[in-house]
Amino acid sequence: MLNRKIQEAYQGIVAEESLKNNTKQWIQQERIRREQKHKPRPVLKLVAAISVFILLLGSGGAWFYFTPTAYITIDVNPSIELSVNRLDRVIGVQGQNEDGDVLAASLDLKGASYEEAFSLILEDSWIQSLLAEDAEMEVAVIGEQSSQNEQMQTALEQQAKGQGNIYCTSGSTELASSAAEVDLPLGKYKAYLVLKELDPSVQPQDLQSLPMPAIRDWIDSLQQEETQQEKSIAEESSQGEPQRNGNGKRRRQAHTSS
Amino acid sequence: MRSEAEVNRAIDQYADMVRRVCFTYMKNFADTEDIFQTVFLKYVLSCVEFESEAHEKAWILRVTINACKDVLKSFFRTKQVSLDEMIDYPAAEIEPHSDVLEAVLRLPAKYKDVVYLHYYEGYTAPEIAQILNKKVNTVYTLLSRAKRVLQKELGGEEEYAES
Structure with a gap:
């Protein structure tokens, strides 16, 4: 039978011991070589660790700086809103109506302290003319930290003294939402x-x-x-x-x- | 990566089988050594979870046959030998001591693997089709033609029983 004949013929073909041993040795060497290749060297490990640290520091710092903790709404029609971070820096300026968009676009307030920003708004010729015409301005500090709210409200009230009909207030975001409703x-x-x-x-x-x-x-x-x-x-x-x-x-x- | 013990066990268990496939395809011992290294390195690096010993064996067979074909293709490219010439190329450096082996080695390349897998390893045509990634009907055709050639060469009267 062809089946049996082929089986008998192939039966005599076996792998040489030297071939098996050489293969085992080579595989072992190759395994070590690959493991060493993928093992990070100490200097590279240090560089990688520093890079990760800087990255974390950077992302943490960015989060720290760019997360607003309070908002100041200034409503005199135009109305604008300033986003303020925990370092009292303005990180966002948003017009609340069409005139507010125009005012926000005309002022460079980002990065300034909220006090500097408020001064710049009060010095703006458009705002000056409105206040001169006895227009009423409401300045509201909205945030979750009542201590920061009160501190900011006091500082803004000081700046607003003698500038016209400016009324300062503060409250939580929940209160501000109820007011908006x-x-x-x-x-x-x-x-x-x-x-x-x-x-x-x-x-x-x-x-x-x-x-x-x-x-x-x-x-x-x-x-x-x-x-x-x-x-x-x-x-x-x-x-x-x-x-x-x-x-x-x-x-x-x-x-x-x- | 599989452990040293695992790969040593696989070499001990499948070395003869790999050697027979190499004998069927390859011309010299250096190529056989290369095939051994290729096959068992792939085994070390492979993440395949074998469901059974049969699964593992079939995987090693497929990898070995593919590695042999890759070497032949590479040889084919560098030496620019025509396909017909390559098919008739003598396969092994080991002297085949039987007329049957000589007849098998003289077969065109496309018949050799199906003959080995069916007549020696005992795989059925559907199993061979799965290992070689071919259609079952193609395997039946190859086996039938290979059988006719071998009968002619060896003068036997064997019949291929379709499994």
Whole structure:
């Protein structure tokens, strides 16, 4: 049978021992050579480690510098927003409306401290003319770190002194979002929350067209009225005749008509 | 990378098989040594997880046959020998001591591997087709033609039973 004949013929062909041993030796040498080739040399290892360190330092530094920790919105129509990092440097300038885009494009504020940036904005001829015409500017510091917010608000208030109708405020991003939902600037929204405590019937739109001094007067008058009422109640209760007064709506009407 | 023990075990287990394939294809011992180094280096470096011994054996066979063909192609390119000349090139430096082996070595190259795989290693045509990456029908045809040539050369009356 062909099958058997071929098997018998090939049976005599076997690998020489020298061939097997030489192959084993060569493979072992080749394995060592390849392992050494892929093993990084000490100097290369050091260079690689330094490179990785620099890369990490660079990326960490970039993250540290380019992550905003606070925003300053300056609203005088034009409205712009400055992104400020933890080093108090301006890392972004964004127009909040069409005029804001024009103003943002005309100023070079990136890299400056937020105080320098605010000075440059106040010195801008367009802003100067608006403030000269008695336009009201609201400056709001928005951020999650209340200490940074307060520090920045104080610094901006100092700079704004004597410059016109500039009102500074600060708050968290959550508060700023709530203000945006009812279409009020942060300062007016905070005033609205105070007013609502004094008179629950107050609506956000009641404040929209009012200037800040008028809102402050409104708050003052309500607070005075409440103080007056508390005094009356105290006096009446001391005479043993409790008496109830009307509701808050009357108070609001009294203010708005004044 | 496979361990030294693994590759030594593979050399001990498959060296004879690799040697027979080399004997079928190669002209001299230097080429055979090259094939051994190529095949077992690929084995060391390969990440293939063998499911069984049969899988491992078939893998080594395929790598060996491909390595032999690569050497022949390389020889073919450098010496610019025609395909017909190459096919008829004497295959081994070991003197074949039987008429059967001489007849097998005289076969055209395309018949040699199927003859070896079927008649010596006992693979079926579908298995050979898988190892050589050929169509099953092509393997049947090659086996049938190889058998006719060998019968003619050896004067036998063997029949190829299709497995």
